[in-house]
Amino acid sequence: MIPLYDVNRPQKKPIVNYVLILINVIVFFFFFLTGTLLRGIKLYGAIPAAILSGNRLWTLFTSMFMHANIMHLAGNMLYLWIFGDNVEDAMGHGRYLVFYLLGGVFSAFTHIFSTLFSAFFTPIPYVLLDLNVPSVGASGAISAVLGAYLLLFPGARIKTLVFYFYFFTIINVPAFYYLGFWFLYQLMMGIFSLAGLPSTVAFWAHIGGFVFGMLIIKGFGVSPRKRPVAPRRKPLVAPWTRTPLIDVLVEDEIVRVYAFMPGVERSDITIKVNEWEAVISAQRGEIKYYGRVALPVPVIPEVRGVSYENGILNFILYRANRQLDWM
Numbered sequence: 001m002i003p004l005y006d007v008n009r010p011q012k013k014p015i016v017n018y019v020l021i022l023i024n025v026i027v028f029f030f031f032f033l034t035g036t037l038l039r040g041i042k043l044y045g046a047i048p049a050a051i052l053s054g055n056r057l058w059t060l061f062t063s064m065f066m067h068a069n070i071m072h073l074a075g076n077m078l079y080l081w082i083f084g085d086n087v088e089d090a091m092g093h094g095r096y097l098v099f100y101l102l103g104g105v106f107s108a109f110t111h112i113f114s115t116l117f118s119a120f121f122t123p124i125p126y127v128l129l130d131l132n133v134p135s136v137g138a139s140g141a142i143s144a145v146l147g148a149y150l151l152l153f154p155g156a157r158i159k160t161l162v163f164y165f166y167f168f169t170i171i172n173v174p175a176f177y178y179l180g181f182w183f184l185y186q187l188m189m190g191i192f193s194l195a196g197l198p199s200t201v202a203f204w205a206h207i208g209g210f211v212f213g214m215l216i217i218k219g220f221g222v223s224p225r226k227r228p229v230a231p232r233r234k235p236l237v238a239p240w241t242r243t244p245l246i247d248v249l250v251e252d253e254i255v256r257v258y259a260f261m262p263g264v265e266r267s268d269i270t271i272k273v274n275e276w277e278a279v280i281s282a283q284r285g286e287i288k289y290y291g292r293v294a295l296p297v298p299v300i301p302e303v304r305g306v307s308y309e310n311g312i313l314n315f316i317l318y319r320a321n322r323q324l325d326w327m
Contacts, residue, residue, distance in 0.1 A: 001160050001161065001162050001163075001173075002078075002160065002161040003078065003079070003082050003158050003159070003160050003161075003178065004159040004160065004161055004170065005082055005158075005159050006082055006083070006086070006153075006156050006157065006158050006159070006175070007156065007158075007159065008086050008153055008157070010085045010086050010088070010089035011225055012089055014084060014085035014088040014089065015093060016088055016093045016096050017080065017081075017084040017085050017088050017096070020080065020097075020100065020138075021077050021080055021081060021084075023065055024065055024073065024076070024138055025073065025077065027065045027066065028066070028070075028073045031066075032070075037068075040066060041066055041068065041134050041136050042134055044059055044062040044063060044065075044066050045059060045062075045063050045066055045134025045135055045136045046059040046060055046062075046063035046108050046112075046134065046135045046136070047059070047131075047132060047133070047134050047135075048111070048112040048115050048116075048131045048132075048133075049131040049132050051108070051109075051112055052112065052116075052131075059134075060104070060105045060108050061101065061104070061105070063104075063108065063134070063135055063136050063137070064101075064104035064108075064136075064137065064138045064140065065138065066136035066137070067136060067137055067138070068136060068137070068200075072137060076137060076138045076139050076142055077138075079139075079142050079145075080138065080142050080145065082158070083142075083145050083146055083149045084096075084100075084142070084145050086149060086152065086153055086156070086224075087099075087145050087149055087152065089224075089225055090152050090222055090223065090224050090225055091148075091222055099144065099148070099213075099216060100141050100144065100145065101141065102144075102212075103140065103141045103143070103144025103145070103209050103213060103216075104138065104140050104141030104144070104209070106140075106144070106208055106209065106212040107139075107140025107141065107143060107144065107206070107208040107209035107212065108140060108205060110140075110204050110205055110207065110208025110209070111135055111202045111204050111205035114190070114193070114203075114204035115131055116131075117194060118193070118194045118196070135202055135205070137202070137205075139202070139205065139209070140202070140205040140206065140208065140209040141209060142209070143186075143205070143206040143207075143208075143209030143210040143213065144209040144210065144213035144216070145213060146179050146182065146183075146209075146210055146213065147179075147183075147209065147210040147211060147213025147214040147217070148213040148214070148216065148217045148222070149175060149179065149213075150175060150176065150179040150180070150213075150214065151213075151214055151217045152217060152222065152223070152224050153175055153224065154174070154175055154176040155174055155175065155176065156174070156175040157172040157173070157174060157175075158172070158173045158174070158175055158178045159171075159172060160172070160178065183207070183210050186203050186206045186207050186210070187203075189201070189203045190203035190204045190206075190207050240286070240288065241290050242261075242287070242288065242289050242290075243289070243290065243291050244259040244260055244261035244280060244289045244291045244313075245259065245260040246258070246259045246260075246280065246291055247259075248293060248295065248296065250296055250297055250319075253318065253319055254316050254318055254319065255295060255296075255297065255299055255316070255317045255318075255319060256314070256315075256316055257278055257280075257293070257313075257314070257315055257316075257317065258312060258313070258314055259280050259291065259312070259313040259314075260311060260313075261280070261282060261291075261312075261313060262310075263284060263287040263311070264282045264283070264284040264287060264289065265284060265308075266306075266308040268282045268283060268284045269281070269282040269308065269313060270282065271303050271306070271315060273299065273302070273303055273317060274301050275295075275298045275299060275301060275320060276294060276295050276298060276299075277292060277293065277294055277295060278292070278293050278295060278317070279291070279292050280292075280293075280313065295317070297319055297320075298319070298320040299317040299319055299320055300317065300318045300319070301317075302317070302318070303315050303316075303317065304316045304317070304318065
């Protein structure tokens with residue numbers, strides 16, 4: 001599985017995280033392009049035996065900016081790019097930088113002590129060899145970032161590229177599961193390394209950094225930055241148009257029209273009439289009426305005797321030709 005990005009955008013630009021990535025890339029390619037990468041690792045890598053004797057202590061910091069090869073650099077920077085921005089957003093720029101550097105130092109000491117502890121399980125010559133091998137890479141400091149991320153954003157979704165034989169897919173994995181299984185794998189391999197399994201990976205540096213990150217978050221009560229809540233706006237809702245209840249009574253000379261439409265005033269009502277039809281409409285606030293009624297007899301299109309009481313509209317229309325009733 002390869003993480004691609006997290007669905008968890010920071011609120012502020014992670015300047016420190018960008019600078020750390022840039023420094024790592026520049027340092028690596030400087031030594032790589034000048035052909036002095038191996039010499040740089042020996043010079044700036046953290047050698048456990050030297051650290052235990054009180055020498056080359058400055059390499060505890062320089063070693064976390066050195067990498068053994070391009071894949072080593074790419075893997076570390078990918079994880080730092082994905083998880084570092086949100087941790088910096090929660091901590092703030094200055095505290096994040098201090099946290100990152102201290103996490104790298106703590107993980108280096110964890111690696112050194114694990115090398116000494118392995119003397120109980122492996123032949124002494126191998127221990128002496130490990131004590132003189134330079135340790136390089138930002139993975140210890142990045143592991144501290146991962147531990148912090150797990151506690152700060154356990155439910156964040158990690159877009160992950162998953163390979164299955166010749167097929168691959170992209171899935172969402174909660175950070176709690178992704179980083180939780182990552183730590184369990186590091187712990188398992190770390191135990192195997194203590195038992196003498198040879199490896200070029202400093203698993204205990206990863207374990208120490210991860211635990212350091214979690215302890216700092218818990219100990220100092222760091223919490224994710226609260227996201228601003230946009231003010232709620234009242235939705236714009238178009239008035240619901242109702243159809244009034246209309247009744248028509250035909251008399252000898254007039255036609256009476258009644259319409260039940262409560263909730264409005266007389267001034268809100270509009271009546272339009274032609275020879276065979278009456279249209280009644282009204283609107284007051286969110287109350288809107290609209291109704292059309294076909295008239296049973298022709299009328300003179302002139303409204304008379306309009307009244308509106310208790311929600312009932314009443315008006316009169318004069319018939320156009322009474323003789324039409326007998327035809």
